[in-house]
Amino acid sequence: MSNTPLLPLLLTVVEAGATLAFALSGLLEAARKQLDAVGVCVVAGLAAFGGGTLRDVLLDRRPFFWVAHPEWLWILLALCIAAMAFLRARHFAPTQKAMLWPDALGLGLFSATGTQLALAQDLPGIVAVLMGVITATFGGVLRDIVCNEIPTALRDHQPYAVCAFAGGWVLVGAQHFGLPPSAALVLGAATATGLRGLALATGFTLPRWSSS
Amino acid sequence: MSNTPLLPLLLTVVEAGATLAFALSGLLEAARKQLDAVGVCVVAGLAAFGGGTLRDVLLDRRPFFWVAHPEWLWILLALCIAAMAFLRARHFAPTQKAMLWPDALGLGLFSATGTQLALAQDLPGIVAVLMGVITATFGGVLRDIVCNEIPTALRDHQPYAVCAFAGGWVLVGAQHFGLPPSAALVLGAATATGLRGLALATGFTLPRWSSS
Amino acid sequence: MSNTPLLPLLLTVVEAGATLAFALSGLLEAARKQLDAVGVCVVAGLAAFGGGTLRDVLLDRRPFFWVAHPEWLWILLALCIAAMAFLRARHFAPTQKAMLWPDALGLGLFSATGTQLALAQDLPGIVAVLMGVITATFGGVLRDIVCNEIPTALRDHQPYAVCAFAGGWVLVGAQHFGLPPSAALVLGAATATGLRGLALATGFTLPRWSSS
Numbered sequence: 079m080s081n082t083p084l085l086p087l088l089l090t091v092v093e094a095g096a097t098l099a100f101a102l103s104g105l106l107e108a109a110r111k112q113l114d115a116v117g118v119c120v121v122a123g124l125a126a127f128g129g130g131t132l133r134d135v136l137l138d139r140r141p142f143f144w145v146a147h148p149e150w151l152w153i154l155l156a157l158c159i160a161a162m163a164f165l166r167a168r169h170f171a172p173t174q175k176a177m178l179w180p181d182a183l184g185l186g187l188f189s190a191t192g193t194q195l196a197l198a199q200d201l202p203g204i205v206a207v208l209m210g211v212i213t214a215t216f217g218g219v220l221r222d223i224v225c226n227e228i229p230t231a232l233r234d235h236q237p238y239a240v241c242a243f244a245g246g247w248v249l250v251g252a253q254h255f256g257l258p259p260s261a262a263l264v265l266g267a268a269t270a271t272g273l274r275g276l277a278l279a280t281g282f283t284l285p286r287w288s289s290s
Numbered sequence: 291m292s293n294t295p296l297l298p299l300l301l302t303v304v305e306a307g308a309t310l311a312f313a314l315s316g317l318l319e320a321a322r323k324q325l326d327a328v329g330v331c332v333v334a335g336l337a338a339f340g341g342g343t344l345r346d347v348l349l350d351r352r353p354f355f356w357v358a359h360p361e362w363l364w365i366l367l368a369l370c371i372a373a374m375a376f377l378r379a380r381h382f383a384p385t386q387k388a389m390l391w392p393d394a395l396g397l398g399l400f401s402a403t404g405t406q407l408a409l410a411q412d413l414p415g416i417v418a419v420l421m422g423v424i425t426a427t428f429g430g431v432l433r434d435i436v437c438n439e440i441p442t443a444l445r446d447h448q449p450y451a452v453c454a455f456a457g458g459w460v461l462v463g464a465q466h467f468g469l470p471p472s473a474a475l476v477l478g479a480a481t482a483t484g485l486r487g488l489a490l491a492t493g494f495t496l497p498r499w500s501s502s
Numbered sequence: 503m504s505n506t507p508l509l510p511l512l513l514t515v516v517e518a519g520a521t522l523a524f525a526l527s528g529l530l531e532a533a534r535k536q537l538d539a540v541g542v543c544v545v546a547g548l549a550a551f552g553g554g555t556l557r558d559v560l561l562d563r564r565p566f567f568w569v570a571h572p573e574w575l576w577i578l579l580a581l582c583i584a585a586m587a588f589l590r591a592r593h594f595a596p597t598q599k600a601m602l603w604p605d606a607l608g609l610g611l612f613s614a615t616g617t618q619l620a621l622a623q624d625l626p627g628i629v630a631v632l633m634g635v636i637t638a639t640f641g642g643v644l645r646d647i648v649c650n651e652i653p654t655a656l657r658d659h660q661p662y663a664v665c666a667f668a669g670g671w672v673l674v675g676a677q678h679f680g681l682p683p684s685a686a687l688v689l690g691a692a693t694a695t696g697l698r699g700l701a702l703a704t705g706f707t708l709p710r711w712s713s714s
Binding site: 135136201204205223227228232233234236238284285 | 352
């Protein structure tokens with residue numbers, strides 16, 4: 079995983095971008111549910127760090143991202159305070175729609191890093207891909223559970239976890255066929271984000287199945 | 291725990307049977323809540339692997355069942371796809387009732403293996419029994435939480451976790467009094483499943499207590 | 503952390519008091535939601551041990567409080583059975599209000615011990631304070647999630663986690679400026695509980711921000 083000195087930097091940049099995107103989605107959801115200041119910070123934090131932290135607990139990795147980089151907790155806190163001030167001043171009406179695009183970015187970025195971290199522990203492909211999907215989607219799942227809703231990712235018939243799943247397999251395949259990890263990472267993340275963006279642009283939904 | 295070469299095989303068979311039973315209960319619950327394809331897989335997976343994975347996180351055991359046996363992730367995926375095709379074709383109406391019997395089987399099997407794994411770490415009896423109860427019930431609890439319901443196990447006044455609790459103590463007692471682990475395992479699992487079956491057959495409920 | 507022989511005893515007494523207070527809050531919430539006997543025990547247990555156990559999973563600490571002191575599981579069980587007998591006999595109507603005071607005590611006690619345990623692992627101040635907040639509030643958060651409500655701590659605009667946050671920083675500061683750990687612990691816990699009590703007494707709420 080370290081045959082290029084660029085990779086650690088790239089991983090950090092990728093994780094930072096994804097973290098901000100997910101925090102924003104959590105923040106908007108908390109605003110939509112009219113939570114208080116603490117709720118906004120907690121839901122934003124869960125959305126941002128929940129998926130990666132759950133992955134690290136499952137993989138028994140320490141330290142967590144937010145323990146190794148505690149400055150991110152300050153950034154999150156500042157982001158939440160700024161957003162609350164901004165939202166109060168502008169009477170901004172957060173919508174489902176505004177949440178979709180930062181989500182799509184985080185989806186690709188988190189799934190690729192999660193899959194690659196699992197591969198670095200020599201886990202089988204299907205487990206690595208699943209770890210990527212968990213990294214990418216369980217922040218949002220925890221966000222929705224805390225907000226007392228059935229997680230959007232599990233019920234809206236839109237390709238979401240499925241994009242992370244596909245991106246993960248692209249990464250696993252790319253690395254298996256000898257691409258350098260950094261290229262595999264970019265390819266996997268681009269696949270997942272691209273598929274999600276395509277789904278959003280075309281309105282494509284998963285084939286429905288009816289149980290009644 | 292290894293005084294008989296049959297035990298590892300028995301443990302694997304038991305865990306496999308329980309996994310399928312719980313996956314089915316999750317699948318039916320997801321169908322009842324009209325989740326999408328991803329939701330069906332996630333809820334089935336949580337119901338099947340959630341209790342055992344939580345137990346392993348608490349006991350700090352690795353690898354998880356589904357990491358050591360990644361083929362089970364494929365089996366689960368195939369099961370969900372097959373069920374969705376079948377449910378679509380037949381307009382099958384899943385009912386609470388259909389979920390009760392696979393649940394009863396998994397209850398006995400998971401509680402016995404969970405208790406025995408904790409005993410193998412020399413944990414006290416009450417903790418081992420609790421680990422068995424967690425293994426057996428928290429897949430279902432997580433399933434219901436994700437589906438945005440108060441977990442059935444905590445509110446329906448039916449003996450469920452209580453059966454796992456009783457079966458766990460039978461296993462602890464049997465092993466304490468010198469029975470071989472495989473016999474203790476069967477005895478504990480049979481007690482829990484038997485009690486649950488008896489409760490379902492007779493309609494017995496826990497004594498009610500009123501708070502208002 | 504061990505420059506006084508009193509500290510371990512003090513930590514144990516503090517954790518015991520907080521555990522009872524949180525178990526009671528869980529018990530009352532379960533009663534209010536009309537859960538069955540198993541639900542009462544599980545929700546009381548989650549409220550009592552959930553925050554500390556989550557902290558220990560995150561810090562990778564073993565054994566858990568309730569594994570090292572399994573007698574507490576028996577105490578909890580006895581408490582729940584006694585409460586159910588008492589509640590049945592007296593037709594006691596549990597109210598939100600009755601839950602507030604045991605909660606305030608547990609808030610201070612758990613946040614201080616959680617922060618101090620994290621500091622003992624040389625974690626940065628913000629992470630230590632966050633661990634204190636998690637210890638103090640996530641028992642209640644898990645209690646509310648299982649009871650299918652948006653956690654009170656995140657939506658009622660009352661200072662709750664904020665008090666734990668403030669108390670944690672007082673502890674971190676006190677220890678940084680050379681106070682013995684036992685004094686820092688008492689100071690942090692008193693700050694958090696005192697702020698919470700003050701908020702309850704005065705009806706002070708967090709400044710509202712509106713998103714619509």
